[in-house]
Amino acid sequence: MVTTYRQGCGTHMGLLLHHAADEPPCGECARGELLRRVSVEEWPIRPARPLLAPVTPEQAEENLRLLLDEVAEFEAGKRSAA
Numbered sequence: 001m002v003t004t005y006r007q008g009c010g011t012h013m014g015l016l017l018h019h020a021a022d023e024p025p026c027g028e029c030a031r032g033e034l035l036r037r038v039s040v041e042e043w044p045i046r047p048a049r050p051l052l053a054p055v056t057p058e059q060a061e062e063n064l065r066l067l068l069d070e071v072a073e074f075e076a077g078k079r080s081a082a
Contacts, residue, residue: 003024003026003027004018004021004023004026005026005028006018009026009028009029009032010028010029010031010032011029011032012032012033012036014026014028014029014032015029015030015032015033
């Protein structure tokens with residue numbers, strides 16, 4: 001079995017080059033891919049929080065009213081189904 005080494009070996013690009021050439025990855029590329037996968041699991045990146053506009057007291061009251069209406073409708077549906 002012949003192992004091909006490239007200048008990009010040990011990086012994700014090196015692994016992609018091995019795959020593009022339809023050959024097994026070298027040890028450096030296999031190790032680099034393992035480290036890349038483990039680092040994603042170990043240090044997850046949180047998505048950026050969306051910037052939300054402040055809620056006015058009037059909008060908060062409307063939201064609460066809509067929520068309570070939906071809860072009442074849901075409870076009424078549960079009772080009629082039982």
